[in-house]
Amino acid sequence: MSAVNDTKSNSAVFFLTGIPRQEDVHPWISIPFCLMYAISIVGNSVILFIIKTDPNLHEPMYIFLSMLAITDLGLLIATIPTILGIFLFNSRDISLNACFAQLFFIHTLQCMESSVLLLMSFDRFIAICNPLRYTSILTLQRVAKMGLVFVLRSVAVIFPLPFLLKRYQYCGANVLSHSYCLHQDVMKMACSDITVNNIYGLSVAISTMGLDSLLIFLSYVMIIKTVLSVASPMECLTALNTCVSHLCAVLLFYIPEIGLALIHRFGNSSSHLLQILLGYVYRLVPPLIHPIVYSVKSKHLRARIIRVFIK
Structure with missing residues (x-):
C-alpha cells in the first residue's frame, strides 16, 4: 500500500496561477514583467560589478549591499522560469520535485535577504552609535564570517521543508495560489494532516525573519536614542539620512512578507486576487527598487555608476 502511495505522491503535478480571468491578455501582461526582470537583473549586476571593481567600495556597507544584490538576483532567477512560463507560454504545470526545489531556493534566499538586512542595520548601528570603533569591529574578515553564518543558518532551517512535504500524498486539483511554489501554499494541497509542517514553518518564520525584524527594530531604537541625545536637529x-535607503529596503521586504503570511493563514476566498497581486509585488518590486534607492542615496556609488556609463 505504501508503494502505491509513494507512486501517487511522486507523480503529482501542481498547477500554478497567473492572473485569474485574464488569461487572454497574459502575453501582453508579460511585457511589463519582462521589463521588470531585465531592469532588476541589469541594475543588481551593475551594483555588483562596480563594488567588485572599485577598491574604494570594499567597505562593510557596500559588501552588505553586494550580498543584498546577490540574494535579489537569486530570487529573480528562482522565479523567472515559472512566472514567464505562465505569461509567455501558458505553461502552468510543474512537477512535484521541481516545485520542491523552487520553494527550497525561494525560502532559503528569503531568509538570507532577511539576514542581510539585519547585518545592514548592525552596520548603521555601529557607524552612528560607535563610529570610532567602526573599522575595528566590522573588519572584512568578520563581515565574511557573519555572512557565512547567516547563509548556513538559512540553508539549515529550510533544508527539511522539501522532505517534510514529500511525505504527503497530493490527490486533489493541486492548483497553487501563485506563479511559483511556496511552502505555505504547497502544504495546503496535501491529503494528510499538515500539523507538523504548520508548526515547523511557523517556527522557522519566527526564528529567522521574526527574530531578524525584532533586532532591526531594536537597532533603530538605539540609533534614534543615540542621535537625539548627542546631536543638534540638523x-x-x-545621521538618519544615511539610514533611509536601508529603511526602504526593510519596509519593501517585511510589509509584503507579513501581509502575504497573514492572507495565507487567515484570508478567505475574497482575498485571493489580493494574495496573487501581493505575491508579485513581493517577488518583483524589491529587486527592482533596491539598486535605484541605493544608487540615489549613496553619492560614492552614484558617482561611480555615472563614470561607468559616461565612458
Whole structure:
C-alpha cells in the first residue's frame, strides 16, 4: 500500500496561477514583467560589478549591499522560469520535485535577504552609535564570517521543508495560489494532516525573519536614542539620512512578507486576487527598487555608476 502511495505522491503535478480571468491578455501582461526582470537583473549586476571593481567600495556597507544584490538576483532567477512560463507560454504545470526545489531556493534566499538586512542595520548601528570603533569591529574578515553564518543558518532551517512535504500524498486539483511554489501554499494541497509542517514553518518564520525584524527594530531604537541625545536637529537629520535607503529596503521586504503570511493563514476566498497581486509585488518590486534607492542615496556609488556609463 505504501508503494502505491509513494507512486501517487511522486507523480503529482501542481498547477500554478497567473492572473485569474485574464488569461487572454497574459502575453501582453508579460511585457511589463519582462521589463521588470531585465531592469532588476541589469541594475543588481551593475551594483555588483562596480563594488567588485572599485577598491574604494570594499567597505562593510557596500559588501552588505553586494550580498543584498546577490540574494535579489537569486530570487529573480528562482522565479523567472515559472512566472514567464505562465505569461509567455501558458505553461502552468510543474512537477512535484521541481516545485520542491523552487520553494527550497525561494525560502532559503528569503531568509538570507532577511539576514542581510539585519547585518545592514548592525552596520548603521555601529557607524552612528560607535563610529570610532567602526573599522575595528566590522573588519572584512568578520563581515565574511557573519555572512557565512547567516547563509548556513538559512540553508539549515529550510533544508527539511522539501522532505517534510514529500511525505504527503497530493490527490486533489493541486492548483497553487501563485506563479511559483511556496511552502505555505504547497502544504495546503496535501491529503494528510499538515500539523507538523504548520508548526515547523511557523517556527522557522519566527526564528529567522521574526527574530531578524525584532533586532532591526531594536537597532533603530538605539540609533534614534543615540542621535537625539548627542546631536543638534540638523545633525540628527544628517545621521538618519544615511539610514533611509536601508529603511526602504526593510519596509519593501517585511510589509509584503507579513501581509502575504497573514492572507495565507487567515484570508478567505475574497482575498485571493489580493494574495496573487501581493505575491508579485513581493517577488518583483524589491529587486527592482533596491539598486535605484541605493544608487540615489549613496553619492560614492552614484558617482561611480555615472563614470561607468559616461565612458
